Amino acid sequence: MAALIWISLALPMLVAAAALWRPRAEWTRYSQTGTAVIELVCGVGLVLAVRSGGPVVTAGGLLRVDALSAYLLTVVGAVAVTATWGGLRPRSAGRPPNGRYSALICLFLAAMCLALLADNLGILWVAIEGTTIATAFLVGSRGGRRALEAAWKYVVLGSVGVAIAFLGLVLLYAATEAAGHPTLSWLALSDGSITLDPGLARTALALAVLGFATKAGLAPMHSWLPDAHSQAPAPVSGLMSGVLLSVAFYAILRMRTISDALLGPGLMRGLLLAGGLLSLAVAAALILRQRDYKRMLAYSSIEHMGLLALGAAAGGPLALAAVLLHILGHGLTKASMFVVAGRVLSVEGSSKIADVHSLLARRPRLGVPFLAGMVALLGLPPFGLFFTELGIIVGGWQRGLGWPMGVALVLLLVVFAGLAQHTASMTLGEELEAPAGPAPAKSVQGSNVPIALALAITAVLGFAAWPLAHLLADAVAVLGGAR
């Protein structure tokens, strides 16, 4: 089973190397999708392995797969398949294959896998910094001043933020060394076998969470997110919003477990509550009068990360399970939404909300998925996000976070109003006399199958997800479940 770990790590790098070696080869078009599929397969395989035989450990304990990481690996695979397949442009689109682009995406995937599979927090940090490196040029790949600006802000803000996390890890290591056995292994830290100096541990963990919050897009460290998401190519935005944030959030979840084990729930609860509510507030305030629909989607990501933070702050089996399921649902939906948004941009030629109207009437192939995805993002049934938001709120209330949850509900209403208003103005409305330019051919558009699949999965998630239930339960147990 350890083989799967190595495959999921090594194979993307090999593909990347090959793609860089032959950047113009026709197969590179499909290389990233293929890699994504393999990641998905590895994820499922590891899930089964973990379900049957417990955590899989290799590389002398540096790499370790438990239920949580296996589940998230699967999520990464699934979302990556959606994003890359949806971003696939067939030959007839007339674009030359771009091996460097594919290679970077493969490296990006590899970095995320490493982050998920590493048991050593240091390596986790290295991997997350690695995602910044891999995506830097992807964000800038559209060229032009705006893309450049986005890339610069992304790299500077991201690496500075993550540097803070490194400071935290350093202090944590110092604490362990002071305690007698220096280690950065999450397992050792979270099973409560070591007792650290609380003062130092507090500082260390707080800094680490603050740093990772940057990549997780939690306010007030979120500033890079709207720019990067709105400028990156659609599949990349999808990947970043769909899983990169979640991977960073995964790091926060690990930190939270350690902190709860060492210091009790107070510290993390405070930090996550502040971050979550602040993120919701920022999202609500900036969605209200948003002009640009890709930025709108980016802020909705901030909103969802805020929800996740609230769920993590609440803790407890219900909220945590809801958080994990929410990661999957949000990833799939947001990835497809960014793909659709990219197509809208390519046919409408503008990312301004004001310039796009009556999509349902004029471009049903774009309008219908856009509307459906929005309904999913707004957390309405039958989509799974309905259940997970419900679980987070109820779970939070059960854990005594009544007032924060109440505030969150108010902010959610504002977010809903804003998103609904913008969506209505984009999709609804009468057909114009002139059918606004030549309707783009399906071939240029790319297929709706991945989007339909992703949304369908999100839809059945709430009802038919009981195969997942036990996996989720295990993952919650990994996170220290009831604690």
Next chain:
Amino acid sequence: MTAVETGLLAQLALATLAVVAALVAPPGRRSLAAGSATVLLGLAGAVTGFLAMTGGTGAIRVPVALPLLPSLSPLVLAPDRLGGLFMLVAGAVAAVAALFAIGYASGPVASRTGWSAFAVFLLGMQLVPAAGDVVSFLLAWELMAVGSAILVLAEHRKHREVRSAALWYTVMTHLSFLLLLAGFAVLAAASGHTDFASIGRAGIGGGTAGLAFVLLSLGFVTKAGLVPVHVWLPRAHPAAPSHVSAVMSAAMVKMGIYGVLLVVLRLLPGGPGWWGVLLLALGALSALYGILQASVASDLKRLLAYSTTENVGLIITAVAISMLLRRTQVTAVADVALVAALLLVVSHAAFKTVLFLGAGAVQHATGERDLDRLGGLSRTMPTTSAAFGVACLGAAALPVTSGFVAEWVLLQALIHGGGRENRLVAVAMPITVAIVALTAGLALLTFVKAYGIGFLARPRSEGAAHAHEVAWPMRAAMTIGAVAVVVLGLAPGPLAVTLGRVVGAHGIESAGLLGLNLPAVGALLDPIALALLALGLAVPLTVVAVRAARRRPRRVVELPWGGGGIRVSPRMQYTATSYAEPLVRVFDDALQPTRDLEVSHEAESRYLVNRVQFRQSLSDVVEDRVYRPAIALLARVGERARSVQNGSIHRYLGFSFAALTIVLLVVTW
């Protein structure tokens, strides 16, 4: 498997069937296929509801990923008697509306999406009262909301206002959902369970219960369309296709009532007095405000929408009265009030369905919805006119209709509830009586206007002049509804007794010719006997009149007298607007109309008036005074907030730095 379980599964199956039919049937046959499937869906709901209402039991459990975790129970569908009643109402209304839609649906409503959404909407609505736990309740609730929202914006291509209507509707619906979510979360947190039975057993009290009650009742009355959270109603109902607005107004709104009853009877029974006062205030205010707005409205469907607010207000008033009386140990009268509430629910469902369907038929036949452009339809559309007329009698609470019975029971409860024992009740009762009476009076005017202006007199527009009677399914649907209005009004006894059983009320008896006897308040109502007596007097008169008419028939003259043999021009008639003018003046303060008068004089002398222009527009006061400012404020906040992301990387780094310093200081302190 019990009958109820079969019924529930049948509804799921039929809904699926309807969706499939909508998707696969060829456009020509789609309405018939999907329509008949939805009719069956509604009937299934009605039957299941009846079974559950008369004591049938059964439960269906659906496992869900999250609920498999210990702290949430699986989705449970287990209607109790009360739920059964509401399922019955919803199903019956749905069936009639669907039958109507077979003939009515056209354009986007008849599309695949339209019919599928309709089926989903109906399914969700019929499952709300079946839900046995929080999650399934909210799930059904949101299915209902999503389905109805899609239908509300069905016409979005043609009419611009539909978009804003849909927006208002979705946002208000979401507000109600979030309130419910919060309220249920409070209950779940307090009781540790999410199924209603356990929550009810938990016996939550004190501040927690109060908080939950406020949140839940606000959420439910938002859906029920009470003032001040009614604003979506007068927008969504005109925007939606008529069969949809019929279901929304006659059945969906009732789910809000069901929710309130669920809270005060099952989840948090025996709450403190201020609960009743709160509900009473909301209900009475809504009744008065709603009927006032309705009486001055000239858009037929807007008028009906506001009258829904009024009726719901009356229902909530009845519920609140029963709560108050139960606290003051006048339980017998409290039971009567509760039964009155349920009677109001049933009768409103009956006549409001017909009214909205009638409005739809009129719109279908004339293309007009504005009363000021209608008229003379009683000759061109006899069936519609008759059905609409009967329903108007019901809405005006005149004998012998269901509306009269319901209001009679309510008034009986009111005048017998009073007493010196409890100061609160002693003050509340007369005020309530007065408000209910004024409401009834204005309702009378409203529906005399609706029928008299819309169906009598002369056509006021081309469309009205060339109206034609509608297709048979629509006629059939309206007739069924009208018959129901009369039958329920003639034979209230059995119905009231059943309703009494539903809420475990005592002292509700059937007497005389299917009449209704309330020994608790020493009052008896036997509509059939009354009708017989009236006939006994009317028949001889009619005979005399008819014989006279045969001896000397009326001579038809070209011109009406009209104060001097005037020429006939429809424009000389009173319109709905002018009809309500005196009322607008009387209630100037409450309605706050905006008038402007332009007088332009002749050039020669300013004593010679050239032309006088008078404009008057009525808008919803609550909307102008509460919602508009709030929206404007939000918009301003949004504008301000945009400066947070002003693009300067230094500012962004500043955020991070500030966060870093704050966290460092906090954790090391």
Next chain:
Amino acid sequence: MTLLILVVQAIAMVALTPVLIGAMRQVRSRLEGRVGAGVLQPWRDVRKLLRKETLRAEGTGGILAAAPLVLMASSVLLCVLVPLVSTRTLPLVPDDLFVVVSVLLIGTVALALLGLGAGTAFGGMGSSRHMTIAALVEPTVLVAVYALSIPVGTSALSSIVQARVKDPAGLISPVSLLAIVALVLVVLAETGRLPVDNPSTHLELTMIHEAMTLESSGRDLGWLELGSWLRLTALLGLVVNLAVPWGVAIHLNAGSVLLGLVAIVLKVVAAGLLVAAGEVFTAKLRLFRVPELLAGSFVLAFLAVTASYLVA
């Protein structure tokens, strides 16, 4: 037996009504210094109208034919239901206050629809004003009788009257006085007497009732007139029986019933004459001052209720 009494009562009222109206007109004209047409003139008018040819304008519906009959029937039913001669009621059809009011309203609605049916300017105008007043009157009626019903604990008019016969002390209690005054005012409004409406005007802009019946002629008009007069009789009868309930037959024997019959006739006529005399000295209110009057009467009724809690 009871039915018989009620039928007798109805017939008596139908027979009495024109005379009553005649008497009232006569009193007015005498007080105004005119000779007057004589007490029996209304009788002749109705008879003449019922014989005359009836016209119907083109494009008007059957409502013009139906409404008069409905009004007439409802008024007669009113005479049957209201406890005038005796306090005996049919077992299945008690003279419940709300039923009585609703029967009254049926007539009101019939008139209003009639006004709209013709599709002329004046009909609509009258109908609109008529309904506005009716709507504003309703709270007063209910609250006033509510006040009277509190001591008795039922909404059956007969029981109220009976109770008031039984204890005359209650008659002059503030409760009953306030309530009665309120009732008188609403009866005047509901039956279109001064100061709300001038029954003898034909100046279109001021009229309410007349405007609605403007399109009716012949027997239609006859039924309408008789019907609306009957409403006046019945309501006056009700009020006087509530105010001075003496003479109402409580036991079922010919003597008391006869006495009751005579008593009610005398009382109604007396009340009518009072009203007529009063009308001579009052001017018609502007339409938009009428709500103030009704508000006043409502306040009286409401005070009556509160008084009944405080005093009685």
Next chain:
Amino acid sequence: MPEALFSELLAATTGLLLLSATLQVWRRSLTASIRLLAVQGVALAGLVAAIGLHDHELELLPVALLVLVLKAATMPWVLSRVSRATGATREETPRMNPTSALMVVALLTTLAYVVSQPVVAVNPGPASRAVPIGVALALIGFLVLLTRRRALSQLIGFVVLDNGIAAVAFLTAGGVPLVVELGASLDVLLIVLILRVLTSRMQLAFGDTDLDDLTELRD
């Protein structure tokens, strides 16, 4: 190595770190602050070597070498390439004038002392007593990031921040595990290279490397 010498060395190296950083805030010349960066690298390497010799952890010596190569040679070289490529040699108008910036440096240093109390408390010793300097260095790096307009200055600020964190790492626990150390250094190097590429692209796109031009993306 005797304690006295060790603490001498510590004082010297850390003092040099702080001094160079302060000078970087002071001076407007970019070339100068790049040289100061090299000095910082040397000081850091010296620090590592000293700790390694003192704690007899010989595997720290190759690390010291790595630090020397990376922070004292490679990065300054890269940055000077940048400054030559973009012709940016001076920070004409910093967003905060040097005087107040120096005041802020003083503040940040005190803040650093305050917040690193827990670290000092855990294992008192000459090394950990020097930790505040590392933290101060990191904060100063942040300050440079915040107050300088030129892209290059932000590069410098980032490197200073990183130096600070590295200093903290070595002072507290003689550095993180080697594999992490390698990964981290590699990451930092790559980030710097990426930023370098972006800077030259910026030069091409804007004809300038003033970060105030980067305000097209906004709400």
